[in-house]
Amino acid sequence: MILDCAVIGGGPAGLNATLVLGRSRRKTILFDDNKPRNAVVSASHGFITRDGTDPQEFKRMAHAEISKYPDVRIEKQRVHRINKENNLFQVETENGEVYSAKKIILATGFKEVLPDIPRVKEFYGKSLFSCPFCDGWELRDRPLAVITNDPRGLHMAKMVSNWTNDLIIFTNGNKLFSLEEQALLQSYGIRINEKKIATFIGEDGMLHNIQLEDGTTVLREGGFITAEWKQAASFGSTLQYTLNEHGGIETDSWQRTNTEGVFACGDTRMAGPSQLIIAAAEGSMAAMSVNAALIEEKFNQDKQHA
């Protein structure tokens, strides 16, 4: 059987794409190995009607909704390779199964690379986060940290200052800011600590103190990290799509990549704010775009037959 579409990645982007394809009667398989970047959190915020929902519960509800549509199927396995042959895509899973599809939606997300500081992973997702719009409310009015080793720290600190008046930027041994930037931050009561961080101290993921390499500790109850991003999966060597300056898959506003038949949505685009509702909206757009392309192709073929 030739699928209309293979959706790779079952976070909110891929799930919403699959829902819209199912409702469009498109033979679709969603492949997902269920390792999303928000696996570390037990509640996600900012998605209307789903504020505070556990991401795994979100996924369970999405699967239940999608399973109402007979043309779609969910395969809980990782896609290993995708090749394009004569306008058809061959999708190979890690189990060695091969599926043929007319269109591909890439919704594989990205992974964070956290700074190499002892115990950081114990706190990430519980009291240290990456997006103040997602988790700032829960940390409001507490003594907070911005942990950064790149210039994005300035922007992050300005954002986080919306939720607390007690903010310290930890540059972990780096000199990041110009004199002008330092003066600006100081004028808003935001302090800078350039010492190297030895470790994080706290219990059950809740931060109490940041310990510095000189032995001093600084009371902090949470914060935000400017982590590095890398693709969770890459099919670029065979699909030949273009990447943007952040390493995200470039698309137009219809989620089309520059490779005919390949669409991308959600975090894998690395093109601005990263949130569940934005990923889901892009998934919906990608599915509509796939559908529109298939309909155009059908009408063009019918015209030739007439």
Ligand SMILES: Cc1cc2nc3c(=O)[nH]c(=O)nc-3n(C[C@H](O)[C@H](O)[C@H](O)COP(=O)(O)OP(=O)(O)OC[C@H]3O[C@@H](n4cnc5c(N)ncnc54)[C@H](O)[C@@H]3O)c2cc1C
């Ligand atoms: C700590 C933290 C807290 C967050 N809190 C919030 C919040 O409160 N509110 C909010 O809106 N956003 C939050 N986010 C951001 C949110 O998680 C992402 O924006 C969102 O998950 C992106 O959705 P996506 O579908 O693009 O990717 P993902 O959710 O990452 O899903 C990608 C899926 O594709 C799968 N996959 C990858 N490669 C393959 C492959 N080769 N084959 C098969 N499957 C594959 C992965 O396993 C994963 O299941 C948070 C992120 C983090 C890290």
